[in-house]
Amino acid sequence: MTYSWKTCPSEIRNFVTKLLDEIKVVIQENYIGCYIHGSLAMGGFNPSKSDIDLLVVTRDSITSARMKELVQLFLDYSGNPYPVEISFLNKDQLTHWQHPCPFDFHYSEYWREYYESESRFFSVQSGTDPDLAAHIMIINHRGCCLEGRPISDVFPVIPYSDYIDSIMGDFRECQDNMVEDPIYCSLNLIRVYLYLKDRKIFSKLEAGNWALESLPDDTKGILKKVISSYTQNDTFYFDQGELLSLKNFLVGKIEMLQK
Missing domain, CATH: 3.30.460 (Beta Polymerase; domain 2)
Structure with missing residues (x-):
């Protein structure tokens, strides 16, 4: 809850x-x-x-x-x-x-x-x-x-460039720490992607729920584990391959939006 x-x-x-x-x-x-x-x-x-x-x-x-x-x-x-x-x-x-x-x-x-x-x-x-x-x-x-x-x-009022610089610092840390901190890093990568895509500020939970509805089917399994761990204190085994696959997908989307 x-x-x-x-x-x-x-x-x-x-x-x-x-x-x-x-x-x-x-x-x-x-x-x-x-x-x-x-x-x-x-x-x-x-x-x-x-x-x-x-x-x-x-x-x-x-x-x-x-x-x-x-x-x-x-x-x-x-x-x-x-x-x-x-x-x-x-x-x-x-x-x-x-x-x-x-x-x-x-x-x-x-x-x-x-x-x-x-x-x-x-x-x-x-x-x-x-x-x-x-x-x-x-x-x-x-x-x-x-x-x-x-x-x-x-x-x-925070300038757009300052906010982007701030969240991209977190983005880089999450790339490096995806396996060690899968819940925080997964949800934060999604938040960064959503802001760059739609210019909207989402909570980690809102971002996770959006991703569960909107990202490709092969991400659903890992996303369900992440959201359940974040909201219900459930404990899951996070497969390193799944985590890296989700990270690579999101990083690719984010890098495309920055071009």
């Missing part, structure tokens, strides 16, 4: 609401708003597998002392029970858009072991992230304002 923010159970809403309350205690009057993107915004959130994807916008840059408090907050909350992926951006970074977009602070479970070591904390507290172009594009088109100023007042 998958959910959107509007349809999710009270446990998920309570987790997000409590986390936001704690974030506001840390950043105080600097807070502008909190926005949901990713699967929880678009209806593909699986409580057993999905991250809760958030962007927090502040008036000014976050101080090092506040960042250290945020590190401890996310080490305590993320993964208990839902993993959190979150970036903090200030108003100036959004008003004067550049790609890759700078950010003040980022947390995901990928960085947990680094944040648990104080000696490494300061080297990863801020920087630029090419993925933010895609996150903000999704917020503009499919996102949810959890609290604060409206999306249209806060976020810039």
